[in-house]
Amino acid sequence: MIDGRSMQESSLVSFDAEAAVLNDAPRSDARAAAPPRPAPARRALLMCAPDYFGVDYIINPWMENQIGQAALPRAQAQWENLRGKLAAHSDIAFVAPTPGLPDMVFTANAGLAIGEKAVVSRFHAKERRPEERLFCDWFEAQGYSIAPWPENVPFEGAGDALLDHARGIVWCGYGWRSGETAPKHLQKIFGLRAVALKLVDPRFYHLDTCFCPLSGGWLMYYPAAFDIASREAIRAIAPVEKRIEVGEKDALSFACNAVEVAGRVFLNDCSDDLRSRLIDAGFMPVVTPLSEFMKAGGAAKCLTLQLPGAASTVMPRE
Numbered sequence: 001m002i003d004g005r006s007m008q009e010s011s012l013v014s015f016d017a018e019a020a021v022l023n024d025a026p027r028s029d030a031r032a033a034a035p036p037r038p039a040p041a042r043r044a045l046l047m048c049a050p051d052y053f054g055v056d057y058i059i060n061p062w063m064e065n066q067i068g069q070a071a072l073p074r075a076q077a078q079w080e081n082l083r084g085k086l087a088a089h090s091d092i093a094f095v096a097p098t099p100g101l102p103d104m105v106f107t108a109n110a111g112l113a114i115g116e117k118a119v120v121s122r123f124h125a126k127e128r129r130p131e132e133r134l135f136c137d138w139f140e141a142q143g144y145s146i147a148p149w150p151e152n153v154p155f156e157g158a159g160d161a162l163l164d165h166a167r168g169i170v171w172c173g174y175g176w177r178s179g180e181t182a183p184k185h186l187q188k189i190f191g192l193r194a195v196a197l198k199l200v201d202p203r204f205y206h207l208d209t210c211f212c213p214l215s216g217g218w219l220m221y222y223p224a225a226f227d228i229a230s231r232e233a234i235r236a237i238a239p240v241e242k243r244i245e246v247g248e249k250d251a252l253s254f255a256c257n258a259v260e261v262a263g264r265v266f267l268n269d270c271s272d273d274l275r276s277r278l279i280d281a282g283f284m285p286v287v288t289p290l291s292e293f294m295k296a297g298g299a300a301k302c303l304t305l306q307l308p309g310a311a312s313t314v315m316p317r318e
């Protein structure tokens with residue numbers, strides 16, 4: 001944790017704690033008696049078409065031995081499938097793809113946008129630094145105010161900063177890509193409590209590869225990706241009945257790299273056990289295979305950036 005504030009003290013947000021289990025989501029019998037909840041706002045997402053996607057260099061373990069191995073037509077079909085499924089339940093904006101930037105398709109790493117402010121990523125990998133100007137231009141063109149970011153602090157956007165709408169906090173990952181001080185800067189910029197988690201397994205180099213806050217305070221994550229102190233911090237904040245801890249097999253399928261929209265959880269793959277647990281928690285898992293993007297170390301969540309828009313329930317402190 002960055003600071004010692006209690007959950008109550010950190011409630012500086014108008015969060016929809018109970019965008020929780022969404023009205024059209026399936027429910028287990030145990031949840032059937034839950035009181036009706038307001039329909040969630042529509043989520044807004046940013047995506048980038050994979051016109052120039054490929055594995056052209058190696059900056060994470062998933063890319064090893066994969067240079068030139070991603071099949072573009074299959075990647076395009078998988079991306080289009082994901083886009084179509086998300087578009088049925090959310091508003092999607094697009095940033096133009098650019099030749100020579102094969103990872104730009106992973107818009108989670110564009111930056112972090114909350115309210116009217118955006119922080120543009122400061123990539124750790126030099127191969128991705130040319131994306132910064134393009135994402136900055138996009139945020140500016142949409143009218144976001146770009147918050148200054150220290151030159152020497154790497155930060156890879158929503159890959160390492162995940163809003164937890166139910167708690168009004170931002171969970172931050174560091175250790176591989178984003179710097180240890182990044183959460184402190186985010187907290188100052190956005191006025192939201194930032195909880196810093198140290199990533200220790202290089203296969204889970206971004207927080208969004210192993211950690212997924214879901215509505216209603218649910219948390220799906222792979223504990224072994226974190227150091228002991230971070231695991232304890234997670235347990236201190238999320239009660240056991242809200243934690244969906246996944247095993248290594250699901251983690252390696254990037255099950256935690258999921259996008260939740262309207263009670264549906266879109267993910268690359270899902271074991272039967274995880275499927276049951278998500279359904280019991282009131283969510284509908286939707287498998288959307290993304291094998292070509294896995295070769296670059298990304299899946300559903302990495303291919304989207306959550307935008308404030310109508311769906312934003314976490315608001316910065318004025």
Ligand SMILES: NC(=O)NCCC[C@H](N)C(=O)O
Binds near residue numbers: 060109125159206302
């Ligand atoms: N985890 C994410 O948020 N994005 C996936 C980024 C994959 C890209 N090849 C990278 O290593 O930066």
